[in-house]
Amino acid sequence: MLATRLSPYLEKLTRKCPAIQREFVPTKNEGQDETSTFDDPLVEEQHTVTRGLVHKYGNRALILLTMNCAAYCRFCTRRRKVSDIEKGRLSDQDIENMVKYVKAHPEIKELLFSGGDPSTVPVLLKKVLQKFVKLPQIKIIRVASRLPVSNPAMVNKQLLNALKVVKKQPLYLMVHFEHPAEITSEAVEAVKKLQKVATMLLNQSIFLKGVNDDVEILSELFSRLVEIGIKPYYLYRCDPVKGAESFIVPFKREVEIFTQLRKRLSGLAVPTYVIDAPNGAGKIPAPLNFWNFDHENYQDFNGKKLRVVEGESHL
Template sequence: MLATRLSPHLKKLTKVCPEIYRQFVPSNKEEQDETITSADPLLEEHFTVTRGLVHKYGNRALVLLTMNCAAYCRFCTRRRKVSDIAKGIVSTKDLDNMVRYIKQHPEIKELVFSGGDPMTVPEILKQALQKFVKLPQIKVIRVGSRLPVSNPSAVNKKLIEALKIVKKQPLYLMLHFEHPAEITEATIKALNRLRPVCTMMLSQTVSLKGVNDSVEILYNLFSRLVEVGVKPYYFFRCDPVIGVEHFMVDFKKEIKIFTELRKRLSGLATPLYTIDAPDGSGKIPVPLDFWEFKADSYKDFRGKKIKVK
């Protein structure tokens, strides 16, 4: 059962922005799912190889350091266990077990730290990074977080010092944004503190009914992200997890919205629109309405048919 938590920063925003309120304040709709029954559609428990390490794709592994977040998003994919602090923070022994598994699997080249939010536990993050950066097989490190949005003042010296451990590998920060009103002055300042210690900041956005199911909102979000130095990376269809059905946008409407966005946004501001297949088989790009691409012809953004020469 996902607990309720809001930071003082978000509490203020929920009072002026209904789209932010819906993301963090529980509704009784969470108890009313009709068609979704799975708590773990991406089969992460099945692919957990040692506590805190999920190895589903050959060359990369997911590291889950904690079940803690600065605020709990009601649509969280891992709501089955996020906020359950008892299942929470990994120990030094868990980290050593992860190192052992990674060494036994030289095909793992990339580590992806994901939520609960690893940036909310800078001491553990530092300890984990100290162990992982020493492994010559690890070429890339990604850290996912919503902290710059949910509690920007917690992007502090301690966290920056932890991230500075990564020197040899490129460090990509994958930051969660769902609505343009989340890009406040405080969040921009947090991004400015993170920028010098990473290779690149990218964003992930989940498509959410009543939050961002509109061309205007997403246009503003992705345009603003580029302006504040964050490259929009993924736009995900909401995962079909029990308790989140009320957030799922009608698929045809979602495709229509994204088709329109693709016409209006620059390439830099356009994320990859993707569905994470609910049988654990991975991410699949969603074809858009104008993408009637055949071997001998295709349609442009205005629907004009063009022959391939």
């Protein structure tokens, strides 16, 4: 079961902003929907080739470094295991096995460190990064972190020193802002520090009912992100995750909102709006209302027909 955790900083923010509260504080009804959702919508367990390493797409692999986060988002795609820190703890042998697997697969050129939030375990992050940056096959490193939102004070020297290990490869930091009220002066400070050690900061957001399913909110979010030097990268349709049903926005509404955003914002501020196909077969860009298209069905990268999952959601 997904734990609840809030830093004092975030607790203050949740008191000020109901949308942020909704992201992090469970409701009474959490997990009581009966929509056709999945524990593991991105079929990561099936693609786990050695403990902690998911290899789903040929040239890149995902490393789940920890199940720890500074705060636990109620809509998390990995809520089946995130916050179970003991179960997610990697041993030295697990790390060696991951290195061995990557070496045996020279087609892997890019590594994404995620979890949990790998930035919450800087000692481990440094140790593992040191092993992988040495491999000549690795051309790109990505590290995902929600710390600028969940606890900006944790963006400290120790973390920055861990990230500085990446010298030969470009380091892309994948941050995760969902609402403009998350862009506080503390968050901006944390972002500035990260910008000193990373090649680029990219933002991933999710359409979330009751949080950001609104043209004005997303318009402000993406505009502000560009102003602080973060490129909005992906806007996802919420994965059909068991326990996160109430966050799913009706698909037609998302398309309507995003069509308005595309009209209003500069290309730099517009992320790619995608559905992460709930069978692990790719991030499918959703068409907008500039076209006539089927709002109920789509195809994954393999041509398989899929139906859009709608939540029976309530707030």
